[in-house]
C-alpha cells in the first residue's frame with residue numbers, strides 16, 4: 001500500500017497540510033493554492049466565522065455602535081500580525097484565559113494580518129472554532145502596523161479599544177491594571193517601559209540610544225504630544241472610543257500612540273510599568289524605514305498643530321518657549337560655574353583641576369534643578385518621587401560628563 005493512502009481521515013483545513021514523503025510535490029501545489037487563491041476559495045473550519053473585511057478609504061474610527069448597531073462590547077483588543085504564525089496560538093490562549101476571567105463574554109480579539117507569507121491569518125482562522133471571541137482580518141491591499149490597528153478598530157464593537165503586539169513581547173497580564181485604569185476614568189491607559197516597574201529586558205546600547213534619541217527629538221519638536229506620556233513609542237495601550245472617534249487619523253509607520261495623542265481628544269492618561277520581553281519566536285520587522293517614518297510622522301503632526309493655531313499665535317505653537325528656557329538655564333550654569341571656580345581657586349587657593357570639577361558639578365546641579373522645575377516641569381511632574389528624581393539627576397550627570405572631561409583637559413592644557 002502506498003504510504004499516502006489508507007482509511008479516510010477527518011477533513012482538515014488545507015493550511016494544516018503536511019507533505020507526504022512519497023509525493024513531496026503535492027506540498028508545493030497545495031501551498032501555492034493556499035497563497036494564490038482568494039480567501040473565499042477554501043472552506044474554513046466548521047463553526048468558524050468568515051474573514052472580516054477591512055474598510056477602505058479614510059482611517060477614521062466610527063462612534064459608538066456604528067460598526068454593528070445594537071451590539072456593544074466592553075473591550076476590543078487588536079492584535080496586529082505580520083509573520084507571527086508561531087506566536088498566535090499561544091498568545092490567543094493566554095489572552096482568552098485572562099479576559100474570560102476579567103470580562104466574560106464582553107470582549108473580542110481582532111487579529112489583523114497583512115497577508116503574511118507564513119499564513120498567520122490562516123492559522124488564526126483555524127483557532128476561531130476554539131476561541132469564539134477571536135475575529136480575523138486579512139488585508140491584501142494595504143500594509144503597515146498603524147493602519148492595521150485602525151482598520152481593526154474600525155470593525156470593533158468595543159467601547160474601549162486596545163492594541164497589543166502579537167509576538168508575546170507585551171505581557172498579557174498587564175491587561176488587568178490597564179483595564180482598571182480605564183474603569184477609573186482614564187481616556188488612555190499606556191503600558192510604559194519608562195516608569196517604575198518598567199524596562200527593556202535585553203536591548204543593546206544602540207537600540208536603547210535610538211529609542212531614547214527618538215523620544216528626545218519628539219520632545220523637542222512636539223513637547224505637548226510626546227511629553228504627555230513617559231513612553232510615547234509604546235504599542236500596548238487602551239483608549240476610550242469617544243476620545244478618537246470621527247477623527248481623521250493619518251499615522252505613519254509604527255507609532256500609532258503618537259497619532260492618538262496628537263489628534264485625539266485625550267484628557268486623562270494613566271500609565272502602568274512593564275518590562276518589554278525578548279522574542280522567543282519570529283523576527284522583529286523594524287527596519288530603518290520605521291525611523292524615517294517616525295521623523296515624517298513627527299513632522300506631519302508638528303505641521304498639523306502649527307497650521308491649526310490661530311494666525312497671530314502660530315509662532316508660539318513652535319517649541320520656542322522651552323528652547324528659550326533651556327538656553328537661559330544653560331547661561332545661568334555658566335555664571336555659577338565661573339563664580340564657584342573663582343571662589344575655590346582664586347579666593348581659597350584650591351588646586352585648579354579640583355576647583356574646576358567641583359565648580360562644574362555645582363553648575364550641573366544648578367542646571368538640573370532649574371530644568372526639572374521649570375524648563376521640563378510639565379514632564380517631570382509626571383515622574384514624581386525621590387527615586388525618579390535621583391535617576392534623572394544621575395542621567396543628566398552622565399550626559400554632562402563628556403563635557404566636563406573636555407573642560408578639565410582644555411583647562412589643564414591652557415594653564
Ligand SMILES: Nc1nc2c(ncn2[C@@H]2O[C@H](COP(=O)(O)OP(=O)(O)O)[C@@H](O)[C@H]2O)c(=O)[nH]1
Pocket residue numbers: 079080081082083084112113114143144145148164165166167169283284285286
Ligand atoms: N498587520 C501588521 N502587523 C505588523 C506589521 N509590522 C509589524 N507588525 C506586528 O506588530 C507587532 C510589533 O512588531 P515587531 O516587528 O515585533 O516590532 P518590535 O517589537 O518593535 O520589534 C508584531 O505583532 C508584528 O507582527 C505590519 O506591517 N502589518
Ligand SMILES: [Mg+2]
Pocket residue numbers: 165167169279284
Ligand atoms: Mg516585537
